[in-house]
Amino acid sequence: MTWVNDPEVVGNLAAFAGEPFTRADELAWIRRTLASSADVVFSVLDAADDRYLGQIGIHQIHARSRVGRLGVVIAARGDMGRGHGSAAIRATVEHAFGPLGLHKLWVMMFAHNTRTRGICERLGFTLEGTLREEYFHDGRWYDMARLSLLAREWPAATAGTSRSP
Numbered sequence: 001m002t003w004v005n006d007p008e009v010v011g012n013l014a015a016f017a018g019e020p021f022t023r024a025d026e027l028a029w030i031r032r033t034l035a036s037s038a039d040v041v042f043s044v045l046d047a048a049d050d051r052y053l054g055q056i057g058i059h060q061i062h063a064r065s066r067v068g069r070l071g072v073v074i075a076a077r078g079d080m081g082r083g084h085g086s087a088a089i090r091a092t093v094e095h096a097f098g099p100l101g102l103h104k105l106w107v108m109m110f111a112h113n114t115r116t117r118g119i120c121e122r123l124g125f126t127l128e129g130t131l132r133e134e135y136f137h138d139g140r141w142y143d144m145a146r147l148s149l150l151a152r153e154w155p156a157a158t159a160g161t162s163r164s165p
Contacts, residue, residue: 037061040100044074044088053079056088058096058105066103068096072116086119093123097151104150110135111143125149 033039041057054075058068070092074085096102109116111130121127125147133141 033057037063040068040095042088042092044072044084046079046084053084054088056092058092058100058102061100061102066101068100068102068105070096070105070107081115085116086123089119089123093149093154097154102151104148106146106148108144108146111145113145117145117147120147120149123149124153126153 033041038061039057039059040061041055041059044053044056045051046053052075054073056070056072059071061068070089072085072089072092074080074088093105096105106128107116107120107125126149128146128148131144131146134144135142
């Protein structure tokens with residue numbers, strides 16, 4: 001609950017934009033996610049001390065098409081920009097294309113979210129398109145960018161890069 005209502009942390013997450021989350025909302029989300037066959041969610045922990053850093057998940061998994069949506073948040077502003085998100089995304093992509101056997105992983109973000117977009121592009125995600133004025137928040141419309149990565153692109157995209165979280 002320390003980060004789900006902090007606009008500087010969740011301001012780039014359309015799912016959290018709008019009404020504040022209550023403790024009951026958070027518990028309901030956890031229950032739905034644990035019961036869902038279309039969501040796989042992990043906590044992001046600091047490798048040095050197991051301190052909670054955030055959440056990452058694969059959502060909206062469509063079993064027949066083997067496609068899922070990636071979502072990630074590093075919760076504390078002080079932990080942002082230190083490689084935790086990149087490591088978490090890399091590990092989750094490995095899980096998506098390995099044990100889960102997905103064909104495609106996609107991510108949607110506000111078009112102005114250059115930090116997440118840069119991470120995704122460095123890991124091999126490709127811009128599929130921009131959804132113009134797709135999301136209304138704080139009295140204005142925002143463009144959304146959708147990027148994706150195919151399983152067959154993943155090994156080539158990560159050749160020569162470290163994969164350890």
